[in-house]
Amino acid sequence: MAKKSRKELIINEAAIIFKQKGYSATSMRELAEKVGIEAASLYNHIRSKDEILEEICFSVAHEYLSFITEIEERECSYTDKLKGLIELHIKLIIEKPNEVSVANNDWKNLSDPKKKLYKEVRKGYENRIANILTKGMQTGEFKQLHVSVALFTLLSSLRWIELWYRPGRDVTADELKHDLTTFLVHGLKN
Amino acid sequence: MAKKSRKELIINEAAIIFKQKGYSATSMRELAEKVGIEAASLYNHIRSKDEILEEICFSVAHEYLSFITEIEERECSYTDKLKGLIELHIKLIIEKPNEVSVANNDWKNLSDPKKKLYKEVRKGYENRIANILTKGMQTGEFKQLHVSVALFTLLSSLRWIELWYRPGRDVTADELKHDLTTFLVHGLKN
Structure with missing residues (x-):
């Protein structure tokens, strides 16, 4: 249990420093300093920088997948599903700004097959949102728009929050x- | 005149290769090969990779500034100004996809004071759009929203086009x- 908490602490600190300096520019030595342990001890908790990035990216991906499952299961209008989705995106960005930022920007540094998996997971998430939009259009709740245009306008509008929003704005x-x-x-x- | 055309050709080819490989990863030697001249001859037309990036970024910035001036001068509703702005953004992305992409993504590689200037120009552009949104809200044409939220939602929705849209989609x-x-x-x- 203590070991797990230490690992979590390392990952949290890693997300902060990756966001500040960039994943590639951060060394395990710097991370160890930040956490306040010897670089050698770091490897008792985590195998590599790669593993930390994987943990961050897939935990954020997991949050998004939980959202969309919850939204799909809600018995409500497509408009309310859309509202719920926007709300959950904002909530996650506010609660875990560093993790979301690292997942959004540094997933490209994952190694295959994890990188490939991450892209598939993300694609799956987008498809499930596209599905909600399509159904909302079919029922007449939403305007008849090209689904990809609607989807990417929606996603990019949610994406900028992480780039721009800070508590204190x-x-x-x-x-x-x-x-x-x-x-x-x-x-x-x- | 011939010299100017050659310079333009170099800049066009540079935009293509910067977009494909990334600005930092591209060498002047590769660019010369792409253009089909000796690396040494390249320097008859252009001083440095830095200068090429400046040319690309500021020519795109110039296009955006022409847009907003044109839009401000149009005698029409704020809704029509907004429509015009969206149209001009899409037009530029379709006409100059490589240049827009390089300006959007690689301006960070500019050197000061050009980098500082570029940021100021961009900020000025954003402020002028914010001004259109504010006036549209004041006249009651637009909803009363936080101007920054409206502005960045609008800008991010326009931004993704360059990342996603390809003729042939x-x-x-x-x-x-x-x-x-x-x-x-x-x-x-x-």
Whole structure:
């Protein structure tokens, strides 16, 4: 249990330092310093920098997959599914800004076959959102738009939050959630 | 005149190869090969890789600034200004995909003071769009949203086009323009 907590601590610190310096520019030695242990001890908890990146990317991917499963199972309109999805994205970015940033930007540094897997997982996630949009269009709840255009407009609008939003900006999390939801839902609703 | 054309050709080829390989990973030797001249001759036309990047970034910036000036001067509703802006962004991405991509992604490799200048130019561009959004909200044409949220949602939605759109995808340029405009304008309109 203590060992697991230490591993978690290492991963949390790694996410911070990867975000600040970039994954490639960060050495295991620097990470050890940040955590406050000897570089050699680091390897008692984690095998490699690669493994840390995998842990971060796949834990974030896991969060997104939980979201979409929860959203799919909700018995509600497609509009409310869309609202729920936007809310969950914002919540995750606020709760785990470093992890989300590293997963979004540094997944390219994963090694195969993990990189390939990560891309497949992401593609699967996008397809499930596309499916919600398609169904919403079929029922007439959403406008008839090219699904890919709707999907990528939605995803890029969610993506910028991680790049731009900081607690302490002049936008509160609630304002952000409200205004972004208003913009995107009205954009899609029929 | 012939010299200028050769310089333009070099810059066009550079944009293609920078986009494919990344700015940092591209050598002047590779560029010379691509253009079909000796590396030494390259320097008759262009001083450095840095200068090429500057030319690309600032020519794209210049296009955006022409857009916004044109849009500001149009005597039309804020909704129509917004539509015009979306249209011009899509047009530029389709006409100069490599240059836009390099400017968007590789401006970070500019050296100061050019890098600082580029950031200021970009900030100025964003402020002028924010101004259109603010005025549209004041007249009641647009919803009352936090201007930064509206601005960055709009910009990120335009940004993904360069990352995703290729002629030959199953979306035509006209569909893209129509659907993206529909999404964004309805999202903002009151």
